[in-house]
Amino acid sequence: MIAAIATLGSMAFILAVGLGIASRIFAVETDPKVSQISALLPGANCGGCGYAGCSGFAVALVAGETTASECKASKAEVVEEISHILGIAHTPREKQVAKVFCQGTCDKTKAKYLYEGIQDCNAAALLGGGAKACAYGCLGMGSCVKVCPFGALTMGPNGLPVIDENSCTGCGVCVRQCPKGVIQLIPAKQIWYIPCNSQDKGKAVRQVCEVGCIGCGICVKNCPEQAITLENNRAVIDPGKCSGCGVCAQKCPQKIIYPCGSE
Amino acid sequence: MQKILLMIISTVLVNNFVVAKFLGICPFLGVSRKTETAVGMGLSVIFVVTLSTVLTWLVQVLILDRFNIQYMQTIVFILVIAGLVQFVEMVLQKTSPGLHQALGIYLPLITTNCVVLGVAVLAVQNGYSFMEALIYSLGASAGFALALVLFAGIRERLALAEIPKSLEGTAIALVTTGLLALAFMGFTGLVK
Numbered sequence: 001m002i003a004a005i006a007t008l009g010s011m012a013f014i015l016a017v018g019l020g021i022a023s024r025i026f027a028v029e030t031d032p033k034v035s036q037i038s039a040l041l042p043g044a045n046c047g048g049c050g051y052a053g054c055s056g057f058a059v060a061l062v063a064g065e066t067t068a069s070e071c072k073a074s075k076a077e078v079v080e081e082i083s084h085i086l087g088i089a090h091t092p093r094e095k096q097v098a099k100v101f102c103q104g105t106c107d108k109t110k111a112k113y114l115y116e117g118i119q120d121c122n123a124a125a126l127l128g129g130g131a132k133a134c135a136y137g138c139l140g141m142g143s144c145v146k147v148c149p150f151g152a153l154t155m156g157p158n159g160l161p162v163i164d165e166n167s168c169t170g171c172g173v174c175v176r177q178c179p180k181g182v183i184q185l186i187p188a189k190q191i192w193y194i195p196c197n198s199q200d201k202g203k204a205v206r207q208v209c210e211v212g213c214i215g216c217g218i219c220v221k222n223c224p225e226q227a228i229t230l231e232n233n234r235a236v237i238d239p240g241k242c243s244g245c246g247v248c249a250q251k252c253p254q255k256i257i258y259p260c261g262s263e
Numbered sequence: 264m265q266k267i268l269l270m271i272i273s274t275v276l277v278n279n280f281v282v283a284k285f286l287g288i289c290p291f292l293g294v295s296r297k298t299e300t301a302v303g304m305g306l307s308v309i310f311v312v313t314l315s316t317v318l319t320w321l322v323q324v325l326i327l328d329r330f331n332i333q334y335m336q337t338i339v340f341i342l343v344i345a346g347l348v349q350f351v352e353m354v355l356q357k358t359s360p361g362l363h364q365a366l367g368i369y370l371p372l373i374t375t376n377c378v379v380l381g382v383a384v385l386a387v388q389n390g391y392s393f394m395e396a397l398i399y400s401l402g403a404s405a406g407f408a409l410a411l412v413l414f415a416g417i418r419e420r421l422a423l424a425e426i427p428k429s430l431e432g433t434a435i436a437l438v439t440t441g442l443l444a445l446a447f448m449g450f451t452g453l454v455k
Contacts, residue, residue, distance in 0.1 A: 003330040003331070003332050004332045004334075004335050007326055007327075007330060007332060007335065007339070008335060008338065008339060008342070011326075011339065011342060011343070012342060015342065015343075015346040018346070018350070019346060019349055019350060019353075022350055022353050022354070023353060026353040026354055026356065026357040026358075027357075028356050028357055118420070118423045118424055119423065119424075119425060120423040123423060
């Protein structure tokens with residue numbers, strides 16, 4: 001009885017003292033700025049900055065490895081305040097949003113084969129590029145929807161994801177997740193865009209999809225600002241030059257030029 | 264040499280601590296969502312289990328047996344393991360921040376985990392010598408790590424499948440663990 005009490009008591013005491021001393025000897029200095037910045041960050045751990053979570057980003061910021069505007073999920077005021085804490089100049093960053101560059105719903109496109117497998121775009125893409133006949137189109141199984149840290153994506157009724165512009169912060173996690181590169185980031189202030197990812201020639205596009213860009217170039221010729229160029233058989237609008245006149249949308253024979261923010 | 268090999272095969276495959284003895288299910292289910300975290304957790308467990316078994320074996324022989332207070336085994340072991348893990352975490356954070364990033368966050372998770380205590384107690388109960396206890400703890404924790412990494416691989420794919428609503432999450436994980444245990448049963452008879 002005595003032996004038990006003595007043993008346990010002395011062991012507990014020695015361990016407690018030992019741990020107390022060890023915590024002094026092995027104390028690690030943490031910069032108070034790190035916790036200050038961590039408190040300001042959104043805490044979504046989306047990985048858009050390229051670091052492992054918001055705490056990793058805060059550590060990198062204090063170490064001077066990155067700038068506050070790398071956090072695409074924070075509002076402009078937060079970025080400003082973080083720059084202020086760090087004592088560096090504040091460079092405002094343009095807000096970007098994600099957009100789906102495909103309008104090929106199930107009724108407008110052909111399927112290559114009937115897919116019965118794991119309901120994940122990355123899994124489907126392993127099987128000969130996915131079930132869609134168009135090699136560049138959206139597979140519609142929602143890998144992007146599952147991975148969005150802000151819940152800005154939902155799966156639409158026709159097999160295309162729908163992006164809520166207000167929730168989208170432009171972090172880029174969905175962009176990395178899509179096996180086809182159909183979701184891309186564009187400046188939030190862009191007015192018109194051409195939702196087609198296909199790099200096939202016009203005839204090949206028409207065989208597999210009713211609403212693909214055939215690269216005819218009519219929009220290119222008619223744009224008063226010369227803002228549209230043909231890249232790899234599809235038209236791309238330069239947001240810097242686009243004035244929002246909408247002439248391209250009127251002239252497009254496929255009628256596939258849409259204003260951003262309405263789909 | 265043969266004895267060491269037999270002991271390793273026994274603890275890793277035949278009498279695997281997770282799927283045959285059902286110890287350590289909590290971290291097994293908690294950390295097995297991604298393979299990278301599972302590897303980190305497995306390495307932490309190997310580290311902690313081996314170190315604590317060695318220390319608790321010494322405590323048993325030098326203190327508990329000497330003063331005839333074997334009934335204090337459970338509480339003394341827990342005390343030693345908890346103190347050891349705290350100390351190791353502090354040292355790790357100071358001396359090797361890289362290693363602390365990889366392993367350190369799991370250390371508080373496994374401090375009083377039953378697999379750590381289980382290996383320590385069983386090593387003493389089976390009456391092993393010091394070297395035998397060391398090999399036993401290494402094998403047991405390696406077996407835990409193996410089962411954990413295997414299960415994480417399965418679980419990553421399971422997350423993408425269509426599972427009935429009532430079975431999602433822990434339920435299907437436990438069912439799958441049972442199936443994994445069945446698979447490991449194929450090793451019975453390998454070592455007596």
